[in-house]
Amino acid sequence: MGNLYQQIANEIITQINTGLYQVGDKLPGVRAASLQRGVSPATIVAAYDMLANGRYIELRPRSGCYVSSPIHPDFLAPAISQPAMTPRNVVGQELVLQLAQQSQKAGVINLGAAVPDVSILPTLAIEKSIVKAARLERLRVCSYEFPPGNLELRRLIAKRMAQLGCNITYEDIVITNGCQEALLLTLKAITKPGDTIAIESPTYYGLLQIIENLGLKAIEIPTDSEQGISLEALQLACEHFPIKACLVVSNFSNPMGASLSDQQKKALVSLCKKARIRLIEDDIYGDLGFNSQRPSVCSRFDDKVIYCSSFSKSLAPGLRVGWVASKQLASTIEQLKFMSNSALPTIVQVAVADILASGKYERHLRAVRSKLAKSMHEMIVAIERYFPAETRITQPQGGFILWVELPLAGVKGKKFDSFNIALQALNENIAITPGKLFSAAQKYQHCLRLSSGGDWTPRKEKALKRLGELIKDELKAHS
Numbered sequence: 001m002g003n004l005y006q007q008i009a010n011e012i013i014t015q016i017n018t019g020l021y022q023v024g025d026k027l028p029g030v031r032a033a034s035l036q037r038g039v040s041p042a043t044i045v046a047a048y049d050m051l052a053n054g055r056y057i058e059l060r061p062r063s064g065c066y067v068s069s070p071i072h073p074d075f076l077a078p079a080i081s082q083p084a085m086t087p088r089n090v091v092g093q094e095l096v097l098q099l100a101q102q103s104q105k106a107g108v109i110n111l112g113a114a115v116p117d118v119s120i121l122p123t124l125a126i127e128k129s130i131v132k133a134a135r136l137e138r139l140r141v142c143s144y145e146f147p148p149g150n151l152e153l154r155r156l157i158a159k160r161m162a163q164l165g166c167n168i169t170y171e172d173i174v175i176t177n178g179c180q181e182a183l184l185l186t187l188k189a190i191t192k193p194g195d196t197i198a199i200e201s202p203t204y205y206g207l208l209q210i211i212e213n214l215g216l217k218a219i220e221i222p223t224d225s226e227q228g229i230s231l232e233a234l235q236l237a238c239e240h241f242p243i244k245a246c247l248v249v250s251n252f253s254n255p256m257g258a259s260l261s262d263q264q265k266k267a268l269v270s271l272c273k274k275a276r277i278r279l280i281e282d283d284i285y286g287d288l289g290f291n292s293q294r295p296s297v298c299s300r301f302d303d304k305v306i307y308c309s310s311f312s313k314s315l316a317p318g319l320r321v322g323w324v325a326s327k328q329l330a331s332t333i334e335q336l337k338f339m340s341n342s343a344l345p346t347i348v349q350v351a352v353a354d355i356l357a358s359g360k361y362e363r364h365l366r367a368v369r370s371k372l373a374k375s376m377h378e379m380i381v382a383i384e385r386y387f388p389a390e391t392r393i394t395q396p397q398g399g400f401i402l403w404v405e406l407p408l409a410g411v412k413g414k415k416f417d418s419f420n421i422a423l424q425a426l427n428e429n430i431a432i433t434p435g436k437l438f439s440a441a442q443k444y445q446h447c448l449r450l451s452s453g454g455d456w457t458p459r460k461e462k463a464l465k466r467l468g469e470l471i472k473d474e475l476k477a478h479s
C-alpha cells in the first residue's frame with residue numbers, strides 16, 4: 001500500500017491546488033473512491049488521513065471529508081506584537097467614525113470593515129422571520145421588551161452556551177444592542193474612571209473607544225497572530241500594574257485572527273483568577289470557524305468569566321442583537337441597560353429567536369463557513385499577486401478578517417503611515433482600515449486590516465490590485 005496512498009493524496013492535492021476541488025467541497029466517500037480508483041478502502045483511508053494531517057481536508061465524523069481552507073506556506077505571519085506595556089489613555093479614535101462614514105458612501109467598495117458582505121447574509125430568512133413576528137405578534141412587537149430582554153431569545157442563547165459547556169441559564173443573560181453595548185455595559189459595571197484594562201495589541205478599535213469613553217486606561221499586551229495574547233506578558237503586567245480587567249476576543253480575533261487553544265483558554269482563566277482580575281470574553285466570531293468543530297470558550301472553565309457576543313457577524317450587523325452572559329453581573333447590567341436606552345426593539349428579538357428556534361441559524365452557519373473560507377483564500381491569493389513581496393499576513397481559520405503587515409525594509413525619513421494609503425484609496429472608492437486605529441498608542445502604522453467577508457468578485461480583485469499599486473507607490477515614496 002506504501003506509495004499508493006501517497007500518490008492518491010498527492011493527486012488530490014493537485015486537484016485542490018488547481019481548483020477542481022474547492023474549499024468546502026466534499027470528497028468522494030471511502031467506498032466510492034476505492035471503487036473509482038480500484039484500490040482497497042484502507043488505501044483511501046490512509047490517503048485521506050495524510051490529507052487531513054496536512055490540513056488539506058477535514059474529516060467530519062458521520063459526514064465525510066471536506067476540503068479545508070488551505071494554508072499558504074509562502075506567507076510569513078506577522079511577528080508577535082511588542083507594545084510598550086504601560087497603562088495609557090487611548091488617543092486617535094475620532095478617525096474611526098470619519099472613515100466608517102466615508103466607507104459607507106455609494107460606490108465605495110469596502111475592503112476594511114469587519115462586517116460580512118450583504119451577499120452572504122441570510123436576508124430572506126431574516127425577512128421571513130421579521131414579517132412573521134410582525135404578523136403573529138403584532139401587539140407584542142409594538143410594546144417594550146424591557147431588559148433583560150426577550151425570554152425565548154435568552155433561553156435559546158443559554159441553550160447554545162450550555163452546548164459549549166458553559167454553566168449559564170437564561171437568567172444570566174441580558175440582551176444588548178450588539179456586542180459593542182455588551183462590552184460597554186460590562187466595563188461600566190466593573191470599573192471606575194482611571195482603572196486599567198489589559199487588552200490584546202492590536203485590538204478591536206471599538207473596544208478602545210469604550211475605554212476612552214469611560215475614562216479608563218489601556219495596557220496593551222503583546223499578541224501573536226496564531227497563539228493570541230501572550231500569557232507570560234499578561235502575568236508580568238498583572239505583577240506590575242493594578243489591572244482591573246482583561247478583555248480578549250477568544251476566537252478568530254479582530255484584527256489578528258488569533259484563536260486561543262483550549263489549554264490557553266484554561267490558563268488565561270486561571271491566571272486572571274489568581275491575579276484577581278475580571279476576565280471579559282468577546283466571542284463574536286466564535287461561530288464562524290472554517291472547520292465543523294466549533295471552538296470552545298473561556299467561559300466554560302469558570303462561570304465568573306463575563307461573556308459578550310452578538311449575531312452581528314454570524315447573522316446580520318443591522319439587527320443589533322447582542323448579549324452579556326454573567327451570573328454575577330446580570331442584574332447590574334440589566335439596570336444599566338434600562339438606564340441607557342430602556343430596551344432593544346422587540347421585533348428583532350422575536351425575529352432572531354425565531355431564526356434560532358427554526359434551525360435557520362445553524363443552516364446558515366453551515367453554508368456560510370465554507371463561503372468565508374473560500375473568499376479568504378481568494379483574498380490571500382490576490383494579496384500574494386498584487387502586494388509587495390515580503391508582505392506578512394495572518395491566515396486565520398475562521399471569520400473574515402486579515403491583518404496585513406507591510407514590509408518596511410528600505411523605508412526611511414518621513415514616517416510611513418497606512419492612514420495615507422487609506423485616504424488615497426478612499427479617493428478611488430476603495431475603503432480599508434489603517435493599522436494605527438487598533439492601538440491605544442497609534443502603533444501599527446505599517447499595518448492594515450482587510451475584510452474578505454463575501455463572495456469574491458472581479459470588482460474586489462480589481463480593487464486589491466489597485467490597492468497593491470498604491471501601497472507600492474507609498475513605500476517607494478518613503479524609501
Ligand SMILES: Cc1ncc(COP(=O)(O)O)c(C=O)c1O
Pocket residue numbers: 114177178179180181204206249253254282284309310311312313317320321322
Ligand atoms: C471583536 C468585536 N467585538 C465587538 C464588535 C461590535 O459588534 P456589534 O456590531 O455587535 O456591536 C465587533 C465589531 O466589529 C468586533 O469585531
